[in-house]
Amino acid sequence: MELLFPQKKFGARRIMVFVREHWLLPLLTLALLARFYNVTQPTVWYDEAFSALVSTYSPALIWYYSGQDVHPPLYYLLLHGWTVVFGNGVFAIRAMSVVAGVMSVALGQWLVSLIATRRATIWACLLLALLPIAVRYSQEVRMYALMGVWLMGATITLVYWVQDPSRQRYPVSYVVLMTAAFYTHYFAALCVFSHWLYVSLPSKHGRFLLRPAWWLANIAIVVCYLPWIPHLMGQLSHTGAVDWIPPPSFDTLPSVIWQFLTLDDGRTLPWPLFLGLPLMVALATLAVITRDNGPHKFHTLIALYTAAPLCTVFLISFKLPLFTTRYFVFAALGLPIILAIALDHLALRHRRLAVGCLIALVALEVAGLYNDYTQNNKLNNSTSVLNNRVATMVDDLNQHFIPGDQVVVYDLYWYLSVLYYNKTHTQPLLYTPPSSGGLAARPGINGAGTLFYQHPNTYYLDRLSDLDTKARRVWLLYGSEVKDYVPVPASWHAVSVSTLGNTQLRLYAVERDNDVTEKKLTEE
Template identity: 30%
Template sequence: MINSAPARAGRPLRTPPPRTAVPRPRPDGSSRTPGWAVAVPPALLMLVFGLWGVTREGTLWGDEAVTYDMARRTVPEIWRTLGSVDAVHGLHYLLMHGVFTAWEPGLVPLRLPSVLGMSATAAGVALIGRHLAGPRAGLLAGLVLTTLPVVHRYAQEGRSYALVCALVTWGSWLLLRRRWVAYAGVMLLACLLHEFAVLTVVAHGVTVWQQRKEHRARGWVVAAGCVCAGLAPLALFSVTQSSQVEWIEQPETRDFIALVLLAALGWACSRNPAGALVRSLALPLLVLPTALLLLVSKVHPLFVDRYVLPYVVGLALLLGAALDHYWTRALAWSAVAGALVVLVSHGPFLRTPDSRKNDVGAVASAVAEVARPGDGLLFTPARRRSYALVHAAPYAHLHDVSLDRSRRASGTLFGTEASPAQVRTRMLSEPRIVAVQDLRGQPLDSEQVERTKRDVLRESFALAEERVVDQVRIGVYVRRAAG
């Protein structure tokens, strides 16, 4: 019923003050642009970039060689190997075993899951941007992602990082949609592919906390608890294999400077209405996982930039929103020109063997050139035996002086080492040893057998020839005369 009573005298009607607009996510229904129209172009462009030069001139680097070897083993062999090493990558090895079962092993099937993973990441970033800041912001965010050199790099590596990036992206989408069961499942899968994806769950917690809505916080807390509970057995078991990360060095000053610059760029991009719409999700993803891993690494070195690769999702969302807000024809042409410069300057190089830390094929060729049939062969540290996992022929006529049991016989990744005393005796019985080593200045493994290798080479052998291939030293050592 309409109240027609007159207002009381002496009490004039009050006009309510104007409401201040508060940035909030734009619901999908507010845009006439369908989601597929925003997601498909970046996904297809990323697919093209991913397939461009995917074989990298027929080369593999050391970590990819490990994936290639593990994927060709049987499931019982993989399971047995994970009991001694690389449990953190077990799910990826099983996935790649399935790929190699369906498709003959090769470089394309090895890297295709990563190509598809980055394509899915580009699509997810575009949809998140559309949901939060509108269709143009979403499209620009997805396209920005496809131009980042680091994205091109890991889109063409036979490791888990691109797949983790895709799962974190779609987990972020499910977080925004408050689909907690699906969110928990996707984020748990991401963490099982690589444990440090749990840092992005922490970043999602910051996003939820900023929204200050109790029902959302409860849903996230339960989902995050399920993720941590599901990850706990693997995390606890992987601690027993912590010697695998002894090669990681303390973070350098440039790592902290890079984080500060990224954070400053992200904050600058968020200081506009469009950026404010994506800030609560994008900024924590951009900054928090990297910052946490750097801080932990001051106590126990664990920081490697690819371990926190999903930061590119936050970066692309913030850059896309900033481009959308300041969009002009001049800016559009400048953005296109900048993207072309990046692609031309970095794209071809990233598809060459020199773009990776090492090339197992080049190392094998160098060994074949300097070795003589019957020479002793020494891998130090032992994990450098990964260089012989794919290109085995150049090593076949050499005697591996530290090997006790082969990788297949021992159910390990690189085989088992003989005792320090046996290694010393074997080395001293060899007139010549070809040693495959890290570059000087790299962290030295602390195991007794590794110390024995270094001591015997220094005390009883003279370096006759040395070649450096990427980040690998191949030295020919000749035993000194007694006395």
């Protein structure tokens, strides 16, 4: 019967997992609820708005515009298809990342079930379900949650492949998943690096590195990636696109552990406490490696999957800063697995201590979720995100907009969000006054500017006075943290000013020359 109906048998086994492992469905439901909770509350900020806007174009244009930015195109292409089916509302576009985040939890527990005990699997699934960094980026219209799906899936495939190298479907699956990861984010290369380190390790069955199938699979990944290589080379030529990333310091690695588990960098804590948690994580990782007595060293694989990307980019960043927490969401998924395996080992001799440590970790994660839901975290220039009230301001604008009004946005950071929320059926303009030296201040062809440079007169406004003959009223939106007050023409008269958080919306009535003439004639 197994030979006649292999698919049926496999499907039955998967269903039995949910029946037998009665804890699995509740934990996956917990993961779903944690990611959907408050998902529409934060304003769609700059990066998210870019994703939403790019996804509205055709696949060919998405491919082109992605080439002018800093990331590959697959996420935007999938988001394009997602919005065709579910729409482009805030809930809809963030739901795609929520689904990817829950899939990562399911894949994580699958991976642990292959390499560790049932108890470790349950604990890992719980910690993955509540992992704050994973929840945070499962609520964002970006590619980080999706990247975790591809790389966790590729790691599972590698485990199956090492266990049974004769099965050809495993290398094929590995190629597909890893190619998808490379087309989603360039840091997929760090996961490949960790896999190469793993297959280079000696084992009782020899080095997997020496098998031709491993080399053929990696060659196939490169071949599948060739169509994107010209765009990659072009992106490498404008490294200024990542000049916002600060260089690393001695506390970068300890800080990122705190961010994974609490969404707080921990730098305000007393140094013994600040270093204590990362030290315990390091000791747990070391214990997992040293006690890895399995024939395939799969626990070591998870340690490499988590630690190798962090350490590699940390060292590279002293030359070219690239270390930013959200790029490591995929690696963070390995941390709960390491901790669960370590606690499982501890429980063999000190069960109460292990359970106490598990409770402490869950408490840390709950604190991290609180930081997420209140937007009280230090990720994605969070002070702006916390006080970014563009959604409220533009909603007010949409309600009070009168045909013939004009909308002007002071800064590109706010402009993309305004474009997303705008329902006025008029084209908002980005105010781009020349610098004091007379140089143009319009965005270049790279980054978000690539969406507008072909039609500059449609999107850019260099002088506010140009609107004197085009509009009766002008809405001016900008961040209230802007130090220099935006001078407006003398013919503009303030009607209202609204300030929420870091966002300010001003309404002006424009007095035209013929209005002045008519006023004088009336007085006479």
